[in-house]
Each structure stands twice: as C-alpha cells, then as structure tokens.
Amino acid sequence: MKAEEPLLAGVELGGTKCVCLIGTGPGDIRAQTSLATGNDPGATLERIDRILGEWQAVHGRVHALGIASFGPLNLSRGSPTYGFITSTVKPGWSHTDVVGRLTRDRPVCVGFDTDVNGAALAEQRWGAARGLGEFAYVTVGTGVGVGLVVRGQTVFGCNHPELGHVRVARAPGDVWPGICRYHLDCVEGLASGPAIAARAGLPPPEIPSDSPVWELAAHALGQLLHTVVLATAPRRIFVGGGVMEARPGLLIQVRRRLRESLNGYLGLDELTEGIDRYVVPPGLGPLAGPLGALALAADACLADPRATLSAR
Helix, strand or coil: CCCCCCCEEEEEECCCEEEEEEEEECCEEEEEEEEECCCCHHHHHHHHHHHHHHHHHHHCCCCEEEEEECCCECCCCCCCCCCEECCCCCCCCCCEEHHHHHHCCCCCEEEEEEHHHHHHHHHHHHCCCCCCCCEEEEEECCCEEEEEEECCEECCCCCCCCHHHCECCCCCCCCCCCCECCCECEHHHHHCHHHHHHHHCCCHHHCCCCCHHHHHHHHHHHHHHHHHHHHHCCCCEEEECHHHHHCCHHHHHHHHHHHHHHCCCCCCHHHCCCHHHHEECCCCHHHHHHHHHHHHHHHHHHHCCCCCCCCC
8 A cells, every 4th residue: 555645735935925734746736825925034934833733733743834934044054043044135035034933833754945946846856857867956036046957956155145136248238227125237236036127117918018128028028047057958948927928928038038139159959949948837836835845845754754843
C-alpha cells in the first residue's frame, strides 16, 4: 500500500498580498486563502498564524511548513537572524523574524526561501521545468525577482541572488529616474508594477496597450534576461507575476528586446527562431508562487522527515 503523503502548509509572502494554503500538491489543495500584506508585519503574521492553526484543527497534523517570501532574506542557517527579512523596500518589514513568528507555537519541519526560488522549485517539481537542471524563474509584480536553478539546485552563496536590483542599460533618451528607494533605476525601479504605474500616472490595468510605457518596461526586462542568459545559461526562462498575467502582450515585447539586445551573440537557436519556446509563462500559471511554498515544505520533509524546529 502506498504511504500517505505528508500534509504540508505553505505561506507565500508577497509585497501586496499573502497566500496561505494546505495540502500535498497542485492536485490536492485542501484550503487556500489570501490576505493583504500591509505594513504591519506583526498583525499580518498573527493573522497567518491563526489561519494555519484553524486549518490544522480541521485537516490534521501538518508535517512541514514552507515560507516563500519577498526579500532580501537571511537564509544562512547558522546565523542568529536566520529566517528574517532584512533590508527590504517593503515599508515596515525590515528586520522581521518571519520563521520565528510562524513556528513559535508550531514545531514542524520548515522550508524558507525567496518567493521566486519557491516558484522555481514548484515548476521543477510539478510544472514546466520538470527534467530541467538549469532554468530561471522571473516574476514581475510588486517587485521584480529572479529564481536561478543550476545543476538542479537554487543558487546561494553569501546571499541569494537579487537580480531584480541590477542596473541595466537605459533605453535611448529615457531619463526617468525610477522609483527604487535603494537604486532608483534598477530593473525593479523601472519595470515593476508600481514603477510602471508611477511612470504612466495610471494603474497598469488602465494603461493603454500602445502606451510607450510598456516598451520602456520591456526594454528593462529584456536587459535583465540578457544578464540572466549570460550569467547562468539557463535552458529555459519562465516569466510570471501579476504584471505579466494582466498584460500577456508584454512577454512578446520582452522576447523581442532580449533578442535585439543579444544581437546574435552565442548563435543559439533558443535565442533566435526558438525564443518563443525559450522565454515562456510558468507552467503552473498564477499558482506557481503559492505552490512554491508547498514545494519548500515538501523539500523540508525530504531533507529530514523526522526533524522539527523547536520553538524559540
């Protein structure tokens, strides 16, 4: 008889909203809800903690909790501030102990990583990246982030990558300063949802499809993908997030900008005639992010199925 899969809980902490879910995978989501992230981490994490407690009372013991969060994050397990959000652009959330708060009264296996790394791992486990050892997952929403997988593993050194904050070559004649509070005109400062809205003076859903704002955002994102291609040579790049979901035509513009930027360098079919199959939406669609939290929980179970994280 096949052993029953362990019950998992996931929390995707986004810059605008948080998604909580419980289940074992995309075919078994027993409950899911979302709430506004807000600028008060204590109140938000208290609500999430209460939701998880209520679900556990109904569905039974949760074996592992996955937390996929906006960053930057401290992912160094030996650090006294492991599990913290660090110097984030999100007001009120700098130096927040996310892992400690959500496991204080809940000793479980825990997986903690960036939201983009979580989404990449979900695509690898259940989605369109199955069988790929090298790929990238890019999200364009409240922020811009990149999850990199090399030889089957997410990239981590002194820190996790923060490619959404790289500075790129500006479009000719573009002198708009950008909105990133740290770098102004990094990719996030030029092409995130809030950046697009600030430049246009309108919410992204209200911006006409022929507005020059979209070409300027595509230019910055094409430059970002240029950097990703030359840095880690992924076999595929998945581009998701709220902005891309709301404006599917933007992906076509980004592909064109990437191809123009590379200008035939490398000479790979994937980057010329095959680019429509190389830069693609995530296979899991808008569920890639939330399922990323479940993927982190599943990996935590595999790493040590008997482990628990003691309350601090």
